[in-house]
Amino acid sequence: xxxxxxxxxxxxxxxxxxxxxKLNPVFxxxxxxxxxxxxxxxxxxxxxxxxxxWYFDRFKRPTNTTAISSTTDKTTxxxxxxxxxxxxxxxxxxxxxxxxxxxxxxxxxxxxxRIVILLVDPADRAYSWYxxxxxxxxxxxNSMSFEQVIMSSTGDTSTTTANVARASTKVISVRQRxxxxxxxxxxxxxxxxHYPSRQIIIIDGQWFKYNxxxxxxxxxxxxxxxxxxxxxxxxxxxxxxxxxxxxLRRDSHxxxxxCLGKSKGRKYAPMSQKVRLYLNRHYLAHNRQLAQLLSxxxxxxxxxxxxxxxxxxxxxxSSRGQ
Ligand code: A3P
Numbered sequence: 001x002x003x004x005x006x007x008x009x010x011x012x013x014x015x016x017x018x019x020x021x022k023l024n025p026v027f028x029x030x031x032x033x034x035x036x037x038x039x040x041x042x043x044x045x046x047x048x049x050x051x052x053x054w055y056f057d058r059f060k061r062p063t064n065t066t067a068i069s070s071t072t073d074k075t076t077x078x079x080x081x082x083x084x085x086x087x088x089x090x091x092x093x094x095x096x097x098x099x100x101x102x103x104x105x106x107x108x109x110x111x112x113x114r115i116v117i118l119l120v121d122p123a124d125r126a127y128s129w130y131x132x133x134x135x136x137x138x139x140x141x142n143s144m145s146f147e148q149v150i151m152s153s154t155g156d157t158s159t160t161t162a163n164v165a166r167a168s169t170k171v172i173s174v175r176q177r178x179x180x181x182x183x184x185x186x187x188x189x190x191x192x193x194h195y196p197s198r199q200i201i202i203i204d205g206q207w208f209k210y211n212x213x214x215x216x217x218x219x220x221x222x223x224x225x226x227x228x229x230x231x232x233x234x235x236x237x238x239x240x241x242x243x244x245x246x247x248l249r250r251d252s253h254x255x256x257x258x259c260l261g262k263s264k265g266r267k268y269a270p271m272s273q274k275v276r277l278y279l280n281r282h283y284l285a286h287n288r289q290l291a292q293l294l295s296x297x298x299x300x301x302x303x304x305x306x307x308x309x310x311x312x313x314x315x316x317x318s319s320r321g322q
Contacts, residue, residue, distance in 0.1 A: 280312070
């Protein structure tokens with residue numbers, strides 16, 4: 001059974017975390033069809049009605065039947081047995097975080113699982129998501145700037161009333177898809193209504209971007225990995241990519257480094273100051289609640305949240321009315 005669920009939200013570095021974890025053979029991810037890429041997406045509606053067996057089959061590994069078919073082989077197996085051998089099955093589905101159906105469903109099947117949540121500044125997350133759908137040819141994102149999507153309530157220039165209504169619905173839906181996953185306190189509360197806080201692992205996604213070695217080494221400690229990998233030997237910062245990438249043994253097939261693909265760590269213009277201010281205000285109450293919630297469950301605040309609270313003049317002390 002999977003013991004670890006990386007639940008998202010989307011655009012916070014979930015693929016990097018998934019990729020780095022798999023560098024340590026202790027961590028075994030679900031096996032997926034190429035169509036599903038790396039995400040199982042069971043606990044939301046995509047595959048839920050395929051049933052539990054379908055889900056557990058994702059984690060099955062082929063067994064070596066010949067190895068246990070004779071007494072000699074059994075002896076060999078037991079001699080090879082290493083009590084330190086450990087396997088941690090995990091899956092990552094970045095859409096789990098903000099879907100309220102997921103926490104109760106996941107808890108009823110995997111009550112002992114650890115839940116990993118990556119949190120970046122929700123304004124940055126929204127912008128990254130906009131860039132993501134734009135790159136995938138979303139018509140709204142391709143015809144309207146981020147500012148227009150976020151700051152307009154209708155955002156439409158069509159002439160007929162029917163077109164206005166139709167286009168507006170689409171713009172509102174894109175705006176909502178940019179903003180909704182960033183209401184972190186609301187979504188985290190849904191998880192805490194089911195899982196005990198000690199099973200929830202919050203990772204500061206901004207910190208993870210620039211210090212993945214520290215984050216990965218700490219995560220292995222938290223998960224009591226018997227054979228931790230020193231990620232300082234695995235990851236190296238790449239100037240061109242602007243992110244950490246996997247260090248490889250250099251040979252004729254590679255140049256000694258493997259970075260995530262073009263869709264991760266995209267290059268785009270920085271967010272305008274006007275939209276950032278708007279989003280900071282938009283998320284202020286949610287961020288305040290998040291800070292309170294994290295402090296209530298004894299989790300440190302992500303650096304970006306601490307800064308947001310300080311610059312807004314609404315540190316935790318004032319949010320508690322002290
Ligand atoms: P951008 O492409 O907007 O920069 P996810 O994998 O959850 O979709 O998140 C994608 C984001 O992961 C990227 O968003 C990028 O900021 C972040 N990221 C963190 N570590 C990364 C890495 N090593 N390589 C590429 N992107 C990384």
